[in-house]
Amino acid sequence: MHEFNAEVEALAAEVMEYSLYRLKSDPPLDGPKSPEELFALAGNTITPEGLGGPAAMELFREVLAKACISTDHPRYLAFIPSAPSEYANLFDLVVGATALYGGSWLEGAGAVFAENQALRWISDLAGLPQSAGGVFVQGGTIGNLSALVAARTHFREKRSGVTRWVVAASSEAHSSITAAANVMDVEILLIDPDKHGSLQGEAVATAIDSYHAKHPTHQIFAVVATAGTTNLGIIDNLDSVGDVVQERGIWFHVDGAYGLAALCAPKVRPLFKGVEKADSLIVDPHKWLFAPFDACALIYRNPELGKKAHLQHAAYLDTLDDDGEWNPSDYAIHLTRRARGLPFWFSLAAHGTNEYEEAVEATMEMARIAADLIRNHPNLELVVEPTLSVVAFTRKGWAAPAYQIWSDKLLEDQIGFVTPSAHHGQPILRFAIVNPWTKKSDLEAILETL
Ligand SMILES: *Cc1c(COP(=O)(O)O)cnc(C)c1O
Numbered sequence: 001m002h003e004f005n006a007e008v009e010a011l012a013a014e015v016m017e018y019s020l021y022r023l024k025s026d027p028p029l030d031g032p033k034s035p036e037e038l039f040a041l042a043g044n045t046i047t048p049e050g051l052g053g054p055a056a057m058e059l060f061r062e063v064l065a066k067a068c069i070s071t072d073h074p075r076y077l078a079f080i081p082s083a084p085s086e087y088a089n090l091f092d093l094v095v096g097a098t099a100l101y102g103g104s105w106l107e108g109a110g111a112v113f114a115e116n117q118a119l120r121w122i123s124d125l126a127g128l129p130q131s132a133g134g135v136f137v138q139g140g141t142i143g144n145l146s147a148l149v150a151a152r153t154h155f156r157e158k159r160s161g162v163t164r165w166v167v168a169a170s171s172e173a174h175s176s177i178t179a180a181a182n183v184m185d186v187e188i189l190l191i192d193p194d195k196h197g198s199l200q201g202e203a204v205a206t207a208i209d210s211y212h213a214k215h216p217t218h219q220i221f222a223v224v225a226t227a228g229t230t231n232l233g234i235i236d237n238l239d240s241v242g243d244v245v246q247e248r249g250i251w252f253h254v255d256g257a258y259g260l261a262a263l264c265a266p267k268v269r270p271l272f273k274g275v276e277k278a279d280s281l282i283v284d285p286h287k288w289l290f291a292p293f294d295a296c297a298l299i300y301r302n303p304e305l306g307k308k309a310h311l312q313h314a315a316y317l318d319t320l321d322d323d324g325e326w327n328p329s330d331y332a333i334h335l336t337r338r339a340r341g342l343p344f345w346f347s348l349a350a351h352g353t354n355e356y357e358e359a360v361e362a363t364m365e366m367a368r369i370a371a372d373l374i375r376n377h378p379n380l381e382l383v384v385e386p387t388l389s390v391v392a393f394t395r396k397g398w399a400a401p402a403y404q405i406w407s408d409k410l411l412e413d414q415i416g417f418v419t420p421s422a423h424h425g426q427p428i429l430r431f432a433i434v435n436p437w438t439k440k441s442d443l444e445a446i447l448e449t450l
Contacts, residue, residue: 023089030070080434085347087346091342091347100339101339103329114341126278129301132300136285136340141176142333142334146331155221162217166218167222170191172193172197196234198237199236229258235271245277253281256275256281256283257283287434295343295344311330364388369443390431393429395450399427406449416446
């Protein structure tokens with residue numbers, strides 16, 4: 001619509017200035033507004049004549065951006081925050097400016113090569129064989145679904161006469177596993193974890209065997225273990241679960257969307273023993289590996305099985321698959337894809353893996369400091385000792401509504417963003433610390449209000 005004329009040049013300066021401001025300074029926390037409030041401020045932005053670049057940019061800067069919470073704010077501790085490194089964010093600008101296509105080797109060989117090295121780093125940390133490989137997909141939900149579809153496709157070749165396919169997981173597993181089961185129209189068998197919330201091999205063995213005995217034409221095709229629950233950071237016993245799943249010839253999938261990032265931290269790596277038995281695993285670099293949204297690393301022990309399930313055939317596509325080259329599109333439920341693993345790759349390549357190790361260790365150290373502050377706080381009680389970097393606690397004497405009121409006010413006062421959750425039916429608060437810029441003083445500022 002425009003060449004890169006003087007007008008575009010001026011807009012570029014403005015866009016870069018705003019981007020640099022957001023990268024350089026502590027972001028404001030900000031917060032949502034209602035559609036009515038936003039309409040009053042922004043009006044109808046889609047017009048036949050167009051607003052022009054500067055006006056549209058001003059609208060974004062002054063109205064729209066301010067109605068979005070900064071997920072990289074050091075006192076954003078709700079859900080799982082985001083904490084992209086400056087390098088990763090800067091490189092995201094490059095990815096956006098270069099119209100890279102990340103779906104096929106033919107079109108994006110350089111990008112795919114780099115993404116694959118970043119995947120290799122994760123795969124090696126997990127102890128998977130050199131033949132392992134995968135793709136960066138949009139998020140853990142799509143990663144889990146793609147892996148489970150591959151698992152079922154594989155099992156269908158091994159066993160006929162099955163009237164119902166079943167995926168098994170801990171009752172503490174992430175909601176995306178249930179969502180995947182619904183999309184796939186398969187049954188989900190939920191297995192109770194031990195009293196610490198960690199799924200154990202023995203419980204899985206009993207659950208699988210008694211289920212199959214009761215339902216001879218049903219088949220459990222995959223077991224999902226969680227390597228770091230979102231709510232509390234609890235890790236299933238990957239070693240014992242992996243063994244009983246393998247013994248039964250079932251696909252072992254490890255959902256480490258949040259927690260497997262900590263594989264790079266030697267202090268906690270032993271907690272993930274058994275992850276090397278996985279047939280597939282996921283980890284979201286947009287959670288705890290300092291990458292911007294949205295990137296989930298999906299890795300298969302045997303990528304051929306992923307490809308068997310996901311390769312799309314069409315007359316105009318088959319030219320891509322002639323030379324046996326690595327086409328990322330073939331390994332998940334997607335076709336067109338942005339090279340979304342590149343900001344993560346750039347940050348990892350530029351900083352080196354030692355800095356990743358240090359940054360992840362630092363967030364876990366901050367979680368231990370948070371636990372101490374909570375233990376010594378007169379009104380608070382720790383729910384469990386943090387395993388990774390999630391710290392869960394309760395406020396003595398408060399019922400659920402009081403937690404929500406407190407949380408709303410904390411955001412309104414622009415102090416922090418911490419939302420209530422629940423554990424065993426009781427309301428809790430949790431700090432999810434993935435941001436190396438979250439300091440003790442940030443935690444204290446929030447805890448003072450409790
Ligand atoms: C966040 C999370 C998911 C879902 O990942 P998205 O990227 O949000 O789709 C799945 N499993 C676990 C354990 C998670 O923490």
